[in-house]
Amino acid sequence: MLFSSRGHLSRELVMSIVEQPRSHSDGKHRRLFPFWQSGTAASSTQNHLQFQNQNSNENGVASNVRSSNKLSSVAKSLLPARRRLRLDPANNLYFPYEPGKQVRSAVRIKNHSSSHVAFKFQTTAPKSCYMRPPGGILAPGESIIATVFKFVEQPDKNEKQLDQRSKVKFKIMSLKVKEGTDFVPELFDEQKDEVVVERILRVIFLNADRPTPALEKLKHQLAEAEAELELRKKPQVDAGPKAMGQGLVIDEWKERREKYLARQQGEAVDLM
Numbered sequence: 001m002l003f004s005s006r007g008h009l010s011r012e013l014v015m016s017i018v019e020q021p022r023s024h025s026d027g028k029h030r031r032l033f034p035f036w037q038s039g040t041a042a043s044s045t046q047n048h049l050q051f052q053n054q055n056s057n058e059n060g061v062a063s064n065v066r067s068s069n070k071l072s073s074v075a076k077s078l079l080p081a082r083r084r085l086r087l088d089p090a091n092n093l094y095f096p097y098e099p100g101k102q103v104r105s106a107v108r109i110k111n112h113s114s115s116h117v118a119f120k121f122q123t124t125a126p127k128s129c130y131m132r133p134p135g136g137i138l139a140p141g142e143s144i145i146a147t148v149f150k151f152v153e154q155p156d157k158n159e160k161q162l163d164q165r166s167k168v169k170f171k172i173m174s175l176k177v178k179e180g181t182d183f184v185p186e187l188f189d190e191q192k193d194e195v196v197v198e199r200i201l202r203v204i205f206l207n208a209d210r211p212t213p214a215l216e217k218l219k220h221q222l223a224e225a226e227a228e229l230e231l232r233k234k235p236q237v238d239a240g241p242k243a244m245g246q247g248l249v250i251d252e253w254k255e256r257r258e259k260y261l262a263r264q265q266g267e268a269v270d271l272m
Helices: 011-019 022-032 034-078 213-233 252-271
Strands: 085-088 092-097 102-111 116-123 129-132 135-138 143-151 165-177 196-207
Touching (some): 092 213, 102 213, 116 129
Antiparallel strands (some): 085 102
């Protein structure tokens, strides 16, 4: 009997329902409401797929960004650096060939960029060569004639009396700087990633007894360099902006020689 006289479930039916195993009850619910299980599973699968797709998209974007940065850096390294200075002569330094003497060459350096540029000389023969100035800062459109000094050694027996080419090379480097920056050689060490090698100049000797256009041009540039040097030595009347040479030109060879003489004098005093 399922119901009592009052319409309630009988005691036997209640006890039988309570004593049924839970698995049977769960299976019964699954049979009665199968869409609960399938809906939950489908929702979980969809969320998992969305999460995977989101992570895949994020990883793809990050990977594309890294690849793009790497490609741009590689392309930048392959492209030739944009030169900031214009040199005259452009590829060589011409010296009169006079063995056993110190000879001079000259090169005009012009800043044709829109920024202030620091420049610096380096040579493969620092003991026999020096530059005046060895470095400095040029404003946009400004130029200077640098003088290069070199001692010409006597040729060996197996060498020709006049060997036009020399193994000595000069390197001119540039660095973009802010207006008002004071020139110090350490600038090129502190910002070495921004340094551009403008030119590597080769040394070519000219016959001093044979007039040539290159020799005449060299004499003209040397005269200009001396005139510019004299102008830089004169005191400025106004307190306006300093010219390129004032406070920026460093005579490296002279400074080195003064230190050497001072050291020699100190050693002589110690010996006495």
